[in-house]
Amino acid sequence: MVASLSSWPWDNMGLYKYLLYGPFVANVIYSKDSWCLHILILCMLRGLVYQFWTMFGNWLFLVRRRRIIKDGVDFNQIDKEWDWDNFLILQAFMGALFCYLVPNISELPVWDLRGAPVVMMLHVLVSEPGFYLAHRYFHGSHHFFKNYHSHHHSSRVPMSFTAGYATPLEHLVMGVIISAPLLGSLLVGVGSIGMIYGYVLLFDSLSCMGHCNVEIFPYRIFEAFPTLRYLIYTPTYHTLHHTDKNSNFCLFMPLFDALGGTINGKSxxxxxxxxxxxxxxxxxxxxxAHIVDMFHSMHAPIVFRSVASIPFFIQPFMFFLLPLGMTMMLLMWAWSKTFVLAFYNLRGKLHQIWLVPRHGFHYFLPFCTEGINKQIEMSILRANKMGVKVISLAALNKNEALNGGGTLFVNKHPDLKVRVVHGNTLTAAVILNEIPSDAKEVFLNGSTSKLGRAIALYLCRKKIRVMMLTLSAERFQKIQKEAPADCQHYLVQVTKYQAAQNCKNWIVGKWITPREQRWAPPGTHFHQFVVPPIIGFRRDCTYGKLAAMKLPEDVQGLGMCEYTLDRGVVHACHAGGVVHFLEGWNYHEVGAIDVEKIDVVWAAAMKHGLKPV
Incomplete structure (x- = not known):
């Protein structure tokens, strides 16, 4: 039997739970109730406090050196904390009760400085010890910990949203603790609207700070003023409570742990x-990695953790945040440095995702080439200095026209210890393993590209006819001559899409328009390695996603979806770098794809538990 007040009544309502704010909105509109307006504004501001602190905790390019628990936040924790803001609805209704306790609350002054010392005194004398005793009781009682407080502690890596992830009973207690100093100041006649806003938002900020998993206090402050360590807790202090549940119970002041003898000796x-x-x-x-477009720039943990944890699609709210996205982009350009975006652990080794702050369209502007290559080069040299074993380049970062598939950097820095990998060998293997075993012919555009060349040479060896779309007879003949003499006739140059009107296996390496897609016969499957992927206009055809693989089951700490891919799935070039690292191969994988290694890389991927999608 489920314990009372251990689950939220609106748990299954999804986004419809926000309709519970309806009575407040109605009161503001029809009754001109200023107190209900303040409640709505306060709830919105409280939500922003939690959001900003969570964003800060995910700005790994700024905070990674000061992270307390080094693990990443995984999908399981993100899902559990998805409705972290349930408590705001509960405490909004608790705030409505103030109307009955303080009848003239709508007539409060905007500010009354006399209330500050009263609120501070009541916080220290009532809220702090009240929370300490309640918190210890939740831990000391097997029933209350198991049915209530264990939910909060089930989050493996504390984050600011974790502060809101608790049961209704806990938030009822927390609501009383927050209300006590405010109600006291109102009853003695020194309360104000400004004091309510200030105290509640400061309370939330301190709570988020303690859960943010980033140590923001320099230790020299506490060495210079030792007493200060008992007056304000630190994120490290609170995180120790999550790892050792029998110590550090205080709200914001370790003084009460000192009085109760519950300070962790490692604090x-x-x-x-x-x-x-x-x-x-x-x-x-x-x-x-790199950004694909302006909307994709919002699909990152540094912006919205929940959005980044699901496959990318353009959501309506993103249109309203385009100015913010543009501002972030300009700031990233000004920083002119690669950002640490996310990380995960695989086989006990740390894997990181770095981001080149350039949008997809930049890669096709000639005057941006030098700047982009400079940033990629700086990233490689930085990785080399840090002792990284393998750095794998995402799709546009290894563009042939940009840097020859990474050849530029390897040739410029012959003494690199880090191995530069474009991962295209596994990309080719994934595409090739998607083609039906009974296929007799395929149509290939982008056929003279690095991937197109490898796919054509591999298929012709399997006695499969490859119609290579290209206007350059010279480039076609160069690739044809690379094939074994007895297989060269399986490579056929075509110059128009009409040539493939009877072929049901299209391999797309170059963007094709709806008009060009019309030449494919019904039942065609479009395999693709074009970035961004083509749009599926034909309802009588099927469209494959970009070549991708699912990471092994033992991956830990991964909480971000890679572009439009499902959870735990990464692009094949990413997976190719992972395989390169797991195998310990001591060569760079740059430039042209070695066709002889396609089957070798595929077998290695299967051996290490990666799965085709």
């Missing part, structure tokens, strides 16, 4: 170690 030493930034861990593998 000050660990805080010094983390805040010094010396506890940073160099990754073993790096995937160097």
């Amino acid at each position: 000050w030493e660990l805080q010094k170690e983390v805040s010094s930034g010396k506890n940073d861990q160099a990754p073993d593998f790096v995937f160097l």
Whole structure:
């Protein structure tokens, strides 16, 4: 039997739960109730406080050296904390009760400085000890911990949203603790609207700070003022409570842990170690990603964790946030540095995803080439200095016209210890393994590209006729001569899409318009390796996604979807770098694809537990 007040009544309502704010909106519209308006504004501001602190905790390019728990936040935790804001609805209704307790609340002054010391005194004398005792009781009682507080502690890596992830009973208690100082100041006649806003938002900020998993306090402050460590807790102090559940129970003041004898002995030493930034861990593998477009720039944990945890699609709210996206883009350009976007653990090794702050269209502007290559080169040299074993380049970062598939950097820096990998060998293997075993012919556009060449040469060896769409007879003949003499006749040059009107296997390496897609016969399947992927206009045809593979089951800490791919699935070039690292291959995979290695790389991927999608 489920314990009472252990689950939210609106748990299954999804987005419809926000209709519960309807009575407040109705009161504002029809009754001109200013207090209901303040409740709505306060709920919105509280939500933004939690959102901004969570974003801050995910700005790994700024905070990775000061992270306390080094693991990433996985999909399981994100899903559990999805409705972290349930408590705001509950406490909004609790706020409505103030109308009955303080009848003239709508007539409060905007500000009354006399209320500040009263609220502060009541917080220290009522809220702090009240929370400490209640918190210890939730831990000391098997019934209350199992049915209530264990939910909060089930989050493996504390984040600011974790502060809101708790049961209704806990948030009822928290609501009383927040209300006590405010109600006290109102009853003695020194309350104000400004004091309510200030105290509640400060309370939320301190709660989020303690859960953010980033140590923001320099240890020298506590060395200079030792008493201060008992007056304000640190993120390290609170995170220790999540790892050792029998200590550090205080709200914001460790003084009460000192009085109760429940301070963790590691608190000050660990805080010094983390805040010094010396506890940073160099990754073993790096995937160097890029942004596809302005909307895609919002599909990252540094913006919205929940949005990044599901496959990318353009959501309506993104249109309203385009100015914010543009501002973020300009700031990233000004920084002119690769960002650490996310990380995960695989086979006990740290894998990181770095982001080149350039949008997809930049890669097709000639005057941007030098700047993009400079950023990629800086990333490779940085990885080399850190001791990274393998750095894998995402689709446009290894564009042939940009840097020869990474050849430019390897030739310029022959002493690189980090292995540069374009991952296209596995990309080719994934596409080739999608083609039906009974196929007799395929149509291939983008046929003279790096991937197109490898696919054509591989298929002709399998006695499959390949119609290679290209206007350049010279480039076609160059590829044809690479094929074994007895297989060259399986490669056929075509110059128009009409030539493929009877072929049901189209391999697309170059963008094709709806008009060009019309030449495919009904039942055609479009395999593709074009970035961005083509849009599926034909209802009588099927469209494959970009070549991708599912990571092994033992991956940990992954909480971000890669573009439009499902959870735990990465693009084949990313997976190719992972395989390169797991195999310990000591060569660069740049430039042209070695057709002889396609089957070798595929077999290695299967051996390590990667699965085709």
